[in-house]
Amino acid sequence: xxxxxxxxxxxxxxxxxxxxxxxxxxxxxxxxxxxxxxxxxxxxxxxxxxxxxxxxxxxxxxxxxxxxxxxxxxxxxxxxxxxxxxxxxxxxxxxxxxxxxxxxxxxxxxxxxxxxxxxxxxxxxxxxxxxxxxxxxxxxxxxxxxxxxxxxxxxxxxxxxxxxxxxxxxxxxxxxxxxxxxxxxxxxxxxxxxxxxxxxxxxxxxxxxxxxxxxxxxxxxxxxxxxxxxxxxxxxxxxxxxxxxxxxxxxxxxxxxxxxxxxxxxxxxxxxxxxxxxxxxxxxxxxxxxxxxx
Amino acid sequence: xxxxxxxxxxxxxxxxxxxxxxxxxxxxxxxxxxxxxxxxxxxxxxxxxxxxxxxxxxxxxxxxxxxxxxxxxxxxxxxxxxxxxxxxxxxxxxxxxxxxxxxxxxxxxxxxxxxxxxxxxxxxxxxxxxxxxxxxxxxxxxxxxxxxxxxxxxxxxxxxxxxxxxxxxxxxxxxxxxxxxxxxxxxxxxxxxxxxxxxxxxxxxxxxxxxxxxxxxxxxxxxxxxxxxxxxxxxxxxxxxxxxxxxxxxxxxxxxxxxxxxxxxxxxxxxxxxxxxxxxx
Amino acid sequence: xxxxxxxxxxxxxxxxxxxxxxxxxxxxxxxxxxxxxxxxxxxxxxxxxxxxxxxxxxxxxxxxxxxxxxxxxxxxxxxxxxxxxxxxxxxxxxxxxxxxxxxxxxxxxxxxxxxxxxxxxxxxxxxxxxxxxxxxxxxxxxxxxxxxxxxxxxxxxxxxxxxxxxxxxxxxxxxxxxxxxxxxxxxxxxxxxxxxxxxxxxxxxxxxxxxxxxxxxxxxxxxxxxxxxxxxxxxxxxxxxxxxxxxxxxxxxxxxxxxxxxxxxxxxxxxxxxxxxxxxxxxxxxxxxxxxxxxxxxxxxxxxxxxxxxxxxxxxxxxxxxxxxxxxxxxxxxxxxxxxxxxxxxxxxx
Numbered sequence: 005x006x007x008x009x010x011x012x013x014x015x016x017x018x019x020x021x022x023x024x025x026x027x028x029x030x031x032x033x034x035x036x037x038x039x040x041x042x043x044x045x046x047x048x049x050x051x052x053x054x055x056x057x058x059x060x061x062x063x064x065x066x067x068x069x070x071x072x073x074x075x076x077x078x079x080x081x082x083x084x085x086x087x088x089x090x091x092x093x094x095x096x097x098x099x100x101x102x103x104x105x106x107x108x109x110x111x112x113x114x115x116x117x118x119x120x121x122x123x124x125x126x127x128x129x130x131x132x133x134x135x136x137x138x139x140x141x142x143x144x145x146x147x148x149x150x151x152x153x154x155x156x157x158x159x160x161x162x163x164x165x166x167x168x169x170x171x172x173x174x175x176x177x178x179x180x181x182x183x184x185x186x187x188x189x190x191x192x193x194x195x196x197x198x199x200x201x202x203x204x205x206x207x208x209x210x211x212x213x214x215x216x217x218x219x220x221x222x223x224x225x226x227x228x229x230x231x232x233x234x235x236x237x238x239x240x241x242x243x244x245x246x247x248x249x250x251x252x253x254x255x256x257x258x259x260x261x262x263x264x265x266x267x268x269x270x271x272x273x274x275x276x277x278x279x280x281x282x283x284x285x286x287x288x289x290x291x292x293x294x295x296x297x298x
Numbered sequence: 299x300x301x302x303x304x305x306x307x308x309x310x311x312x313x314x315x316x317x318x319x320x321x322x323x324x325x326x327x328x329x330x331x332x333x334x335x336x337x338x339x340x341x342x343x344x345x346x347x348x349x350x351x352x353x354x355x356x357x358x359x360x361x362x363x364x365x366x367x368x369x370x371x372x373x374x375x376x377x378x379x380x381x382x383x384x385x386x387x388x389x390x391x392x393x394x395x396x397x398x399x400x401x402x403x404x405x406x407x408x409x410x411x412x413x414x415x416x417x418x419x420x421x422x423x424x425x426x427x428x429x430x431x432x433x434x435x436x437x438x439x440x441x442x443x444x445x446x447x448x449x450x451x452x453x454x455x456x457x458x459x460x461x462x463x464x465x466x467x468x469x470x471x472x473x474x475x476x477x478x479x480x481x482x483x484x485x486x487x488x489x490x491x492x493x494x495x496x497x498x499x500x501x502x503x504x505x506x507x508x509x510x511x512x513x514x515x516x517x518x519x520x521x522x523x524x525x526x527x528x529x530x531x532x533x534x535x536x537x538x539x540x541x542x543x544x545x546x547x548x549x550x551x552x553x554x555x556x557x558x559x560x561x562x563x564x565x566x567x568x569x570x571x572x573x574x575x576x577x578x579x
Numbered sequence: 580x581x582x583x584x585x586x587x588x589x590x591x592x593x594x595x596x597x598x599x600x601x602x603x604x605x606x607x608x609x610x611x612x613x614x615x616x617x618x619x620x621x622x623x624x625x626x627x628x629x630x631x632x633x634x635x636x637x638x639x640x641x642x643x644x645x646x647x648x649x650x651x652x653x654x655x656x657x658x659x660x661x662x663x664x665x666x667x668x669x670x671x672x673x674x675x676x677x678x679x680x681x682x683x684x685x686x687x688x689x690x691x692x693x694x695x696x697x698x699x700x701x702x703x704x705x706x707x708x709x710x711x712x713x714x715x716x717x718x719x720x721x722x723x724x725x726x727x728x729x730x731x732x733x734x735x736x737x738x739x740x741x742x743x744x745x746x747x748x749x750x751x752x753x754x755x756x757x758x759x760x761x762x763x764x765x766x767x768x769x770x771x772x773x774x775x776x777x778x779x780x781x782x783x784x785x786x787x788x789x790x791x792x793x794x795x796x797x798x799x800x801x802x803x804x805x806x807x808x809x810x811x812x813x814x815x816x817x818x819x820x821x822x823x824x825x826x827x828x829x830x831x832x833x834x835x836x837x838x839x840x841x842x843x844x845x846x847x848x849x850x851x852x853x854x855x856x857x858x859x860x861x862x863x864x865x866x867x868x869x870x871x872x873x874x875x876x877x878x879x880x881x882x883x884x885x886x887x888x889x890x891x892x893x894x895x896x897x898x899x900x901x902x903x904x905x906x907x908x909x910x911x912x913x914x915x916x917x918x919x920x921x922x923x924x925x926x927x928x929x
Contacts, residue, residue, distance in 0.1 A: 032923040036719050039904030041923045042812045048924030060903060064815065118719075183612050189636070189645060191818035191849070197902045209854050211377040218833045218846045219646040249902035251635045251819050253615040305663035306698050307649035307832075307843065350652045350659065351838040375859030390659055514861055541863070542856045544832045547695040551829030552848075552856065554877065557884040562694060576802045576876070579863045 008105070008151035012077070013049045015103060015148050019075050020045050025101055029065050029076040031058040036120075040065065054151070056111045056123050059132075061085055061243040063199040067094045075101035080143050081134060084241035084276030085199045091276075091283055092239075094202055104146025106154035109135035113248065128160065133257075134244045136160040166258055181226060187252040188225035190218075194246035194256045195232060200239050207231060233259040238267045238284040241276045306547065309348060309392035310337070314385050315367070320453040324418055325383055326360065326371045329391070336368045337396055341403065341426040342538055342566040345370075345395030346546045352381040356543045358565070359396065360421040362428040371421040371453060397546040398565050401426050401509065401536065409507045410439035414492060414520055416512020417446050420453050422538045422565075423511050434466050438505065445472040445492050445512070449485060470495060492516060493523035503530045511538045514579065521569055535569035555579065583754065584767035585746040587737065591763045592744070593624045596674060598760055603672035603708070606641060608634060618673065618680075629675065631714040635900055637825035638673050638680040639687065642704045643847075645822075649699055649832065650843035664699045670706045672756070678736065678784075679723050679894035681711040683825030685732030689886040690828055699845070708752045711736045717783035720895030722908045724787045728888045738778045745774055791879065791908070792889060794915020798880045801914040802872075810910060810921055811868035813903040818849035820897035820907075821874065826890045829855075850874050871905070879911050 006014070012030070019025045030052050032041040038057035042065060043049065054077060062076045063085040078086065086102070089095045110132045111123065117130075128136050141154035172180060192208065195201040207215045208228060216231075217224050240260040247257040267273045270293050273284040315330040329336070337345070339359045347370060348354035355378035361369035374383045385391070403426070411430060415423050430437055442461065446452045452471070461469045471487030472495060482489050508530065510520050517537050524530035541553035541560040553560035556576045587595065599605050608628040609621040616634040618641070621627045652661045673681070688704060691697035711733050717724060730736055734753035737744040745767060748754055757764050779785040821827040831848040835841055848855060850873050856864050864870045882890035891907070898906050909922035 034923045035898075035906050035909055037898075037904040037906070039923065040813050042809065043924075044809060047809075048920075051924040065813065187611065187613070187615075189818075189822050189847075191822045192852075193815070193817035193819045193902050196815040196817040212380065214377065217835050218831060219835055219844050220846065221646065245902075249817075249819070251823055251900040252611075253613045253635075255613075304698065306695055307845075308661050308663045309650070311659055311661065348834070348843070349838070350661075350843070351834050351836055351841050353834045354832055354843070373859075379859075392661070540858070542858050544830070547697070548693065549690060549695070549697055549828075549830075550832070550848075551690075551850065551877070554873075554881060556876075557881040578802075578869070578873075 009053050011150040012054055012103070012105075013052045015150050016043075016049055016052060016075065019101055019148070020049075024073065025075040026072040027069055027074050029062045029069070029074060030103075031055075031060070031062075031077060042069070054105050056108050056126070057113070057116075059110055059113065059245070059248055060197070061199050061245050063089060063095075064197060064245070066100070066199070067202040070095060071099075073099045073101070075103060075148075077103045077105055078143055078146065079105060079107045080140050081107075081138065082199075082241070082243055083144055084274075085243065087276035087279045087281070088200060088239055088241060088283070089202075090279060091281070097279070101148065102143070102146045104143030104149045106143075106151045107135075107138070107141045108154070109138065109141070109157070114253065132244065132248065133163060133165070134242065137163065163261070165255055166261060169258055182222050184254050185222040185225040185229065187254055188220070188222075188229070189252060190220050190225060190228065191251065193249040193251065194229075197245045197249040198236070199243070199245075200236060200241070201232070229256060229259060233263055236260055237263040238271075238273065239275050240264050307394070307545075309346070309354075309394045312336075312368075312391050312393050314387055314389045314391065316387060317385065320371065320455070321451050323374045324371060324451075324453050325374075326369050326453070327382065327385065327391075328361075329368045329370070329393070331368075336366075337393065339363055339368075339396035340400035341429055342400035342422060343396040343398050344422075344546070344561075344565060345393050345397060346543075347382075348392040348394075349378065349381045349385070350390075350392060353378045354392070354394070354544070355379060355382075356546065358422040358538070360424050362425045362432070364429070364432070371418060371424075373418045395546060398561055399563065401566050403429070406430075406507055406509075407436045408505075409437060410501075410505050411437055411441070412501055412506055412508045413440075413442045413444075414508060414510040414512070415442070415444045416492065416510075416516040417451055418453060419510075419512030419516070420444055421511075423509060424454060424457075426509065431464075431467060439468075440466065441468045441470070441501065443470045443472065443492060443495060445474070445516070447474045449473060449482070470499075491519070493519050493527075496520065496523050497527050500528060503528060503534060506530075507534050507536065509536045514540075525569075532570040532573055533568055537567060537569065537572070538565045539567055539572075540565070580749070580751065580754070583748045583757075584771035585748065585757055585764040586767050587744040587746050587764055589743055595760055595763050596624045596627065598763075599672055599674065599756075602670070602759060604667075604669040605672045605674050606638070606676075607674040618676070627675065629712070631677075631716050631718065633677050633679070633718075633894060633896060635823055635896065637683065637823060637894065637896065638676050638709075639683060639825050639828070641671050641673060642684060642707055643687065643700055643828060643830075644703075645847045647699060647845050648842040649845050652836075652841060652843070654839035664702075666702050667706050670708065671703075672708045672710060674710050675712040675737075676709050677894070678711050678713055678730070678733065679721070679892040680825045681709040681733040681736070682728055682731055682892050683894075684709065686728070686826050686886075686888055686890060686892070687828045688732075690882075693886070708756055709734045710753075710756060713738045713778065713782070714784060715739055715778075715782050718895065718899075720898040720906075721893060722791070722895055723893035724784055725789075725791045725908065726889055726891060726893040727786065727790050727792055728892060729786075731888075738775055740774060740778065745771055745778075747771065747775065789917050791891070791893075791911055791915070791917075792883070794911050794917055795880055795883060797916030798876060798911070798914055801916075802876070804914055806913075806921055807872050808866070808868045810913070810923075811871035811905065814851065814867050814871040814905055815902055816851055816853055816867050816870065817902065818847075818852060819900050819902065820905075821849035821851060822847060823896040823900050825892055825894055825896075826878070827874075850877065875907055875910055875914075878907070879915070 032051040033053040312329040316328040318326040357370040360371040544550040548562035691700040878890040912918035
């Protein structure tokens with residue numbers, strides 16, 4: 005039986021051969037890593053892979069490739085990204101060829117053992133947080149499916165870190181965030197790895213007026229992360245890439261997750277859940293809660 | 299080698315002595331120094347000028363080195379330059395420098411010099427042009443072609459009128475054509491980009507050196523025209539490059555083009571050097 | 580000075596650490612609040628992490644802090660007073676620093692002391708002593724074995740020869756360290772360099788051909804190579820690689836405060852970012868691959884041309900922490916003619 009890698013390579017070859025795509029955005033393996041590549045026709049497809057280190061949300065590359073016909077690998081949890089990007093006019097869905105994959109659960113790179121031989125057998129204590137709580141491992145819609153359908157996972161209850169933070173008093177929580185923010189180096193990897201932070205000019209780059217001082221201090225860092233979280237409110241699809249890419253290990257996604265939950269509770273809205281759903285903050289429903297109006 | 303002050307980044311303070319509105323977006327500031335003589339500089343050098351609380355920006359010294367005063371010409375394009383445009387007489391600014399290299403005056407002596415300026419690119423040429431005029435005997439011939447997009451974008455207008463009245467400097471003023479071939483009503487000069495003027499006038503490369511500064515596209519096209527159509531050697535063209543700079547000291551890594559630090563090895567470059575750079579710009 | 584060799588018994592290390600704290604601000608590898616490895620200030624010797632693993636952030640910040648005041652200014656009546664930065668109050672000892680971080684200081688020094696002397700950096704640098712601990716193993720992304728730069732300029736290096744450390748002292752600052760606590764150090768009688776050589780062979784850190792320095796001639800011809808665009812096309816333009824890099828030193832200067840009181844700051848900046856060279860009229864590096872190319876070529880062509888060594892110690896952090904795992908070593912090998920196949924197999928479609 006063909007492995008998922010072989011199926012994937014064959015499927016991509018077919019897409020190029022049939023001239024259905026200009027670029028393919030997928031994961032490749034080399035030098036001991038799995039990482040994203042943007043492949044054009046004529047590229048060596050023999051390194052294409054999909055494994056437990058296929059971390060990136062590849063939709064991050066789509067706004068830049070706008071106008072081209074693009075194929076991409078899309079994990080189940082990332083499909084919502086496509087819906088949000090399409091609703092916001094950033095991608096043309098009819099120019100995308102989505103390759104659906106059964107997700108084996110991604111490992112947390114911070115817990116990756118030095119010997120990766122048993123990568124496929126690592127249990128949930130090694131998984132990324134989102135994968136522990138995953139409800140469905142198969143891409144719900146796709147133009148091409150590869151691999152064998154995965155069975156329904158048994159999600160873990162709750163998110164320990166989030167529960168820990170929520171159990172804190174307001175003062176404790178502020179102190180905790182201050183400590184986290186003292187680690188931030190403002191490399192902006194969280195923003196740039198985020199498929200929904202696609203602004204051509206981010207507020208952190210403006211200098212007329214300069215919204216944010218460049219000095220790296222906890223207050224400024226918190227200012228940045230709060231503004232970013234608010235810009236993503238009702239838009240974040242919780243891929244947790246922001247936390248994964250943080251070189252100093254700040255759980256940035258906690259902020260986004262809390263806001264996403266507020267949207268679920270207040271508006272019954274889950275960003276990108278369906279292709280048709282109107283973005284919660286740009287759309288008014290008669291029964292939207294108005295209890296914040298004094 | 300390093301002319302280090304003890305505190306490299308601590309600036310001198312200068313007072314704005316006068317402000318001249320050159321164009322709707324360009325002003326010239328005359329600076330006075332209350333803490334000692336004004337900094338000594340050479341034509342082509344630059345400084346890091348700043349306003350406390352706003353920041354620093356790079357400007358060339360736009361006045362001749364032998365004058366009592368020091369002037370800079372600032373186009374309002376960014377955060378710092380906008381703050382400069384809000385300055386009044388008496389306000390205090392900061393200055394580090396002079397930094398960078400300068401035009402090789404002694405090597406230019408005895409030559410015919412053709413200055414080609416574009417827009418605010420006239421600023422780094424101005425000091426040298428005046429120095430040449432004041433030592434007119436050092437040069438066989440002096441020509442100036444000065445171009446801008448619109449009439450209101452010509453800087454040093456009063457000086458241009460004075461230049462036009464001189465018989466020891468040939469001046470050609472030009473504005474970018476709005477509609478090709480159509481004259482601009484009321485405009486005393488030519489309506490043309492610079493390369494067609496060069497190709498029409500055909501200043502011979504013999505004993506001539508061209509000194510140009512302006513928008514990068516103008517510099518490129520002027521050089522192309524001189525090299526390809528008028529048989530100039532790259533070594534006969536001098537220009538001064540604008541790159542984003544922060545320190546001016548060869549430290550901050552912002553102005554590199556290949557292994558060249560524009561702030562240290564430039565900003566004045568011979569076109570032969572420029573052709574050896576990685577094809578980045 | 581000529582190198583000197585000593586022995587430090589393992590049971591003396593804790594005492595050395597404690598006694599050094601009286602004379603130095605001692606920095607060592609330890610864990611932060613999230614359990615991540617950092618160069619920090621351990622509360623006690625037990626908090627020191629003796630591991631080969633590198634902290635994500637290198638040690639460069641002890642000489643080149645991410646944010647530092649270059650100028651402090653204050654308006655008094657009609658006068659503005661401007662002063663330079665405050666000098667650090669205590670000497671710093673970086674205890675057990677990785678070799679790839681220790682050697683980086685000497686590389687950055689060359690920029691900050693050529694021509695103009697950068698007093699804020701050099702002042703800090705003069706007060707920093709590196710006491711390096713050589714790695715006993717090489718990690719996945721490391722490539723210090725492919726870069727000629729070795730122990731150059733490191734004040735003191737400890738090699739773990741089981742039972743005891745062989746200490747190689749190379750500078751006056753290193754000698755001062757040993758002199759201060761000389762009762763803890765024994766003289767080394769054996770053939771120290773042979774022991775070091777054997778240690779490196781075993782650790783996997785011994786040099787292996789082809790060295791990356793040899794890529795330069797081909798890199799100089801590869802500026803316009805068509806594959807830059809496709810191979811660097813996944814670069815997202817963040818600052819991770821430059822900020823975790825022990826040798827990247829580019830910075831911005833920014834004012835913070837009002838017109839009457841404030842600071843002019845030096846803040847790290849990254850050439851991979853969109854705004855690095857953006858000017859009002861022009862953006863010379865207008866595509867992401869050009870910005871990535873600048874970083875690579877600065878390290879393997881431009882800097883060496885000017886200052887000698889590579890602007891890289893092979894620590895591999897920029898690979899480990901890159902959100903898209905761009906591999907600078909692979910790209911240097913590819914564009915530098917040491918390898919035929921492009922990393923990841925991507926080629927330009929045109």
